Amino acid sequence: MKKVLITGANKSIGFETARQLLQKGYYIYLGSRNFQNGQKAVEKLKAEGLNEVEAIQLDVSDQESVNAARKEIGRKTDVLDVLINNAGISGGLPQTATETAVSIFKNVFDINLFGVVRVTQAFIDLLSNSPQPCIVNVSSSMASLTLNSDPSWLYYNHKGAAYxxxxxxxxxxxxxxxxxxxxxxxxxxxxxxxxxxxxxNDHRGTGTVEDAGKRIVKYAVLDADGPTGKFISEETNSETGEIPW
Structure with a gap:
């Protein structure tokens, strides 16, 4: 049974991604900053008959927490097949370039970037033991410099100086x-x-968590012929999925 670690998986997109991978027969380590919230999420999944899941306390902004999670998972398995770096924060919006405090930048980067680095570096050895390892970094089309510079783009007026x-x-x-x-x-x-x-986003989005889960899962279960090093937004590009950096 292939094994997956998902950060920030106790609710929303991370939780739905866990559900869909469980339905495909994967074993899930459900990462949650608050362990109790993670346990509650596991109980919900098990109530649906999805039993191959366990909660892992994992705060991506805390190196000691990341190290502890690596040790705990390492006691259970020598192989991790999939890492989904899902945990992230917006830092609160709106965020203007001239007034957003540096402390907000630091907090957002500490989770959205440095958190991914911490977790990836901690688990890369277990991933390397998999015959077909996959890493999905949950990003956003809002990260595209090309799209954000195009006044005709649907989300052109949606900015965030830190996020x-x-x-x-x-x-x-x-x-x-x-x-x-x-x-x-x-x-x-x-x-x-x-x-x-x-x-x-205070539920302002137009898509569902089921949509999001499907998009992430697709790139978490790639075979040997799958793409790598790509920026994918199937919402933006429904044909190939790939969008400009």
């Missing part, structure tokens, strides 16, 4: 990570779940 750059930086980390593992079985991509109605 958007954090996801753009995450994309560049994804490019570097994919390059480091080129020529190996690793499949590493940045995936936009879409504009989804969740607590993250």
């Amino acid at each position: 958007l750059p954090s996801k753009t930086a995450l994309n560049m980390y994804t490019v570097n990570l994919a390059y480091e593992f080129k020529g190996t079985p690793f499949k590493i991509n940045a995936v936009d779940p879409g504009f989804i109605a969740t607590d993250f």
Whole structure:
């Protein structure tokens, strides 16, 4: 049974992604900053008959928490097949370029970028033991410099001085990570779940968590012929999924 770690998986998109992967027969380590919330999420899934799941306390902004999660999972398995770096924050909107405090930038980057780096570096050895490892970095079409510079783009007027750059930086980390593992079985991509109605945006989104889960799962279960080093937004590009950086 293939094993998956999902960060920030106790609710919303992360939770739905866990549900859909469980339905496909994967074993889920459900990462949650608050362990009690993670346990409640696990209970909900088990009530649906989805039993191959357990909660892992994992605060991506805390290196000690990440290290502890690595040790705990390492006691249970020598192999991790999929890492989904889903945990993220907006930092509160609106965020103007001239008035957003540096402390907000630091907090957003600490989770959206540095959190991904911490978790990826901690679990890369277990992933390397998988015959077909996949890493999905949950990004946003809002990270695209090209689209954000185009006045005709649907979301052109939706800016965020801290949040958007954090996801753009995450994309560049994804490019570097994919390059480091080129020529190996690793499949590493940045995936936009879409504009989804969740607590993250006060439920202003137009898509559902089911939509988002399907988009993420698609790139979490790639085979040897799957893409790597790509920026994917199937909401933006329904044909190939790939969008400009």
